Amino acid sequence: MPEINIRALAKELNLSIGTVSKALKDSYEISAETKRRVLEVAKKLHYAPNPYASSLRRKKSNTIAVVVPEVADSYFSQAIKGIEEIAQLKGYHVLVYLTYESYAREKQILDEFTNGRVDGLLISVSSETCSTGHIEALNSNKVPVVFFDRAIDETDAAKITTNDYDSGYEATRHLIERGCRKIAYLSISNLLVINTKRMMGFRNAMTDSKLHVDDNNIVNCSNDDNENNRILTEVLKQKNRADGIISSVEKLITPVYTICKQLKLQIPADLKVLCFSNLSTAHILNPSLTTITQPAFDMGKMAATVLFKAVEKRNYNWQDENLVIPSKLYIRDSTGG
Amino acid sequence: MPEINIRALAKELNLSIGTVSKALKDSYEISAETKRRVLEVAKKLHYAPNPYASSLRRKKSNTIAVVVPEVADSYFSQAIKGIEEIAQLKGYHVLVYLTYESYAREKQILDEFTNGRVDGLLISVSSETCSTGHIEALNSNKVPVVFFDRAIDETDAAKITTNDYDSGYEATRHLIERGCRKIAYLSISNLLVINTKRMMGFRNAMTDSKLHVDDNNIVNCSNDDNENNRILTEVLKQKNRADGIISSVEKLITPVYTICKQLKLQIPADLKVLCFSNLSTAHILNPSLTTITQPAFDMGKMAATVLFKAVEKRNYNWQDENLVIPSKLYIRDSTGG
């Protein structure tokens, strides 16, 4: 803690606390000369205002929370980067919380935000989250909530998402055009809207091409790496094995590649692989990986922009904001280049 | 903001504010029955204490800052994950700030921490940082600082690092054993201690093997991707080209692989490649990448642990804490497997 507060500063200047406070925020009420003196002495004494005293009085924290399932993930880390950039620009502070895909943790974290700690919340929900009372509690407490990437459709809050349905459809079309007939679809949670949309895109693309979706090829993985290995090995060992794979989750790509190597399956000859992913190394993988890449950085920036507008502008119906920033298909060798 | 504060809660309970406050923190002064009633009603009314009022009064924020150059990076994102895990366990909040390798930003961010916003700081300095007044200012303001990964040797603060010198030496030894004679060393900043240590390990290993280090093979890259491409292309096009590369920076691996492909250089036949990296995709690259992998997650956890101890224990000389958690060499195909 600094030794010096506004009172000490005022005393040093022979001014009242009120005058100093106004001078520091460049109020029109204060003369230029006084402002200059105040700033000068403040600097000399290394005066720094106590943010929490200010927050308490103004009922505004200049802080936002970012709640994500995971940070060691190329999508979320890029999104956070976008958020942080805008926050720094606007003079806001960013609290980061991880849910590890747990609804219980998510709820526990959000319940702490009803008390003024943050002016707003950016969230990508956990894969377990279906009930949304914890989120609505914030909205009704005048803490704006903006979903990014993983939203909940029914909840009345701003949503910055990508075109998951279309991407699922496009990914599937691409594999079909490359000759796949039996395509497996990998996900980690049936609850996530992004997953259901991608999967619906997948199913519809299959149906539109008169192709059958085998239930064995809708593969639900978990958060446990060992179990995922087991599940994926089984899928790839089936006698009637798929000739194409769409992974809706980035972290499944490593096991898929690894298991293919073990089973001596050639990508793309035996199996074409496409992944929803933001990996910067996609094009130097062996073989280079065809991806649907989300605009992570832009989504983060956009989500933050909407949130700050919601925090700062009254009469702005941020809840109605529903932006869809398209993802992009990058065709590489894993689907035949 | 919630409608309900401790005063309203006290009124509802027909108790004084003081009693309620003590009951809420389970003070021994309060009877079991009263505590029960307070908790019950608090829950019913969704009472949540205002953290900033509490911080103001207690002069403690239960918040720490994490300042890193970048977050879309597998080392830093894993370290942050480790930090966040410990923080959640201890009931602390984590503010994240990015410096984008800029000293000016780093200073600006840290200058805001002299005022009670955070109880402590975890920092990995920018590649431009050599002066350390901004860091010492915090230490002397009783805000403990713990360096992780990128420390500054001369500064009196706790340091959680990895064995950079040894790793540089070991990496070089490995390439030499695999037959390399002309090894190039890539970095992004001469100022970073981690870099100078790795490089010294490299140089000493070369000298110890009676090998010459060509100045053209000490390659200083930047933060600009285009420029890096230019620089690296030039290096790999030299007539007297290196037969081994050590990249001390993860993000240079993509351009190295890409340029090798363009120049039709075979890894590992023409050129052996080793990278300091935490990439989860290292072993599915083409070819799989030999890495020196830092214990990012553990370093984050350790740094946070030391910081919280420094924050909570008086008479703990955290400044003397100087932990070195070793990195590990993973030998893969890019150096001949």
Add this chain to the structure above:
DNA sequence: CTGAAAGCGCTAACAG
């Protein structure tokens, strides 16, 4: 065991 009251550092309304 419970209550009263001072005050953390700052802001903003109001008075001069």
Add this chain to the structure above:
DNA sequence: CTGTTAGCGCTTTCAG
């Protein structure tokens, strides 16, 4: 243009 003052919501003596 500058000063005075009443809190923001909570914690913590100290008194009973």
